[in-house]
Amino acid sequence: MHKIFNSFIGVLFLVLIPQLGMVAAEEFDLAINNGRVMDPESGLDAIRHIGIIAGRVVSISEQALEGERVIDAEGLVVAPGFVDIHEHGQSEESYRLMVQDGVTSAFELEVGTAMVADWYNDRAGGQLLNYGISVGHIPIRMTLFNDGGRFLPTGAGGSAIAGPEMLDRMAEMLRQGLAEGAVAVGFGLAYTPAATQAEFEAMLAVAAETEASVHIHTRDGLEGLRQIIGSANNAGTPLHIVHANSSGGASIGEFLAIIQAASDSGQDVTTEMYPYEAGASDIASALFDNWETWEDDRFARQLWVETGERLTRESFARYREIGGRMISFSRTEEMTRTALQHPLTMIASDGRILEGSGHPRSAGTFSKVLGKYVREEGLITMMDALRRMTIEPANRLQGFVPVMENKGRIRVGADADITVFDAETILDRATYVNPTQPSMGIEYVLVNGAVVLDNGELNTTIRKGTAIKSN
Known part of the structure; x- marks a missing residue:
């Protein structure tokens, strides 16, 4: 209708x-x-x-x-107006910066929320820009397992195995979120290492009951990507791989080639990138569970957001107990360029500002692409950059979200x-x-x-x- x-x-x-x-x-x-x-x-x-x-x-x-x-x-x-398909900072503070970066619609689709109706009600009455949310596998797990993490799991939400009854409750919450207007289903598999392949496929089956796209932070490198693509294809769910530049890392060329091959075969699969060499995440998350095996120089490539200090093995251990945001310098400029030049990658910030602290991608993603990579370097054309910022993210969502047919285009x-x-x-x-x-x-x-x-x-x-x- x-x-x-x-x-x-x-x-x-x-x-x-x-x-x-x-x-x-x-x-x-x-x-x-x-x-x-x-x-x-x-x-x-x-x-x-x-x-x-x-x-x-x-x-x-x-x-x-x-x-x-x-x-x-x-x-x-x-x-x-630019459509940011991956923006965690769904707050007044972040909205102000996004508008000044040209964004008119912003979506939190990777992590999402377990309480979709409440999330929308909290923002009722008019915001600076348009906004939307996914129903998220991560926060559902955190809710059901009573995980005390503020944004990402720090306990059982990521580490507990779900039995049959818990899987049924997860599926029920996914269905409820979709019924309440969620625009997609979000998965952060790298943050939920205890979520089995069977659990993932059971949740994909719920998403497949609708036309909702699934937005996934992959795990387990290239083989994990292949497995996710295969599972989504079997389920018949439209698939979006978040921040390919981050998940692909040094293997970004092969990472994108795998996605391209799936797309060429007829599968509905898309991806995105942000134009920065550093990423950001919660220090206490499962992404860094192997930190004790790191070489000393890797700690120096971590920046503690709250103070701006570079970390050591000792300060990392201390802050991991406290919890908070950390910026990780883990990629090269060449990796960023490879991701940006690939025709499948949309532009999305993956940003989040909290009380004045965070990653510069929250405020500068779209202007950086248009200023540095289009005007100064000619790496891609302006029309191509705008395509990835506007019509492509709108098209990604509009199959399940009809109002997006009137966004991302003039x-x-x-x-x-x-x-x-x-x-x-x-x-x-x-x-x-x-x-x-x-x-x-x-x-x-x-x-x-x-x-x-x-x-x-x-x-x-x-x-x-x-x-x-x-x-």
Whole structure:
């Protein structure tokens, strides 16, 4: 029904409001004139003028438009608002930084939540951007096993074996979350080492009862990736592998080749990357259970987020008892470039800022790609970068989340989620020392037609961001 309704609305706009801007000038709430409109869905890359009414694009014209407000975008790129398909920082603090990085919709799909309805209710009343959540295998395990971890398992949630009764309860909670509007199913298999292959496949079977995609942090290297791809293929679930650059590491070329081969065979599988050499995670998580076997120099490549200090074997042991976030410098720039150049990789931040601390990817992912890798280095084209930031993540979700058919694109009838930036100046400014420095060069951000970033200034009183759900 959602798809039929959205299709009807799109046709209605096309019939009543032709693309050459035939709506009377005074009827536009907002016009964006003279910008270089770049829409990866249609391939449009030309000077156009956009008319917006009631939060939707109603005209894409070759002639200048008038309205209650007119933004002159001469010399600027007018693109679909960026869709961050992997963002843990679902809070006001993170939303502010994301908007200044051009993001108009942000999703927490790897970890997710066990309480979907409560999660959406906590954000009701309008946010700076659009937001959505998965129902997550990790938090369900943490709930059922009474794990005291704040974000990721630190006890039985990751280490306990689930018996038949517990598996039934997990499946029941997954179904409930999907019924409450979760947009996907999330798995962090690297954080739940006790979750058996049988458990994983049982949860995939629940996801397969719907059209929900499964978003998975892999484990066990290349062989683990092959096993996950095979299991998802057998279950018939759309598969998304999170942060390929991180999970692939030094084997990133082969890691992506395995995903590409599955895609070429007809399987619905996608992936993503973020443009940084360092990752971040909770120090007490299962990712670092083998820390006592590390060589001493590996500790020096770990940065404690709260203080900015580099760790030693002794300080690592101390902080692991306390718990908290750690940044790990574990990859090379060449690995990042390999991931970015691969045509299957979307751009996603994997970000999270908490009380001013975190990883710079939370604030700078999209601007870094457009500034460093597109403008300065020419590693990929601007249209290709925008494709990975907009239409591709929207397409990943829209099979189960019909409202995404109107996100990630600039066309008549689409939601007016729009990012306007200066291609000559856009760049990230966040660093590992100061991760909350907002990006530069993004001039305007519209969320459902409302100007949230206005001439480079964030307006926190404008809250037109809405919940994105599967129902």
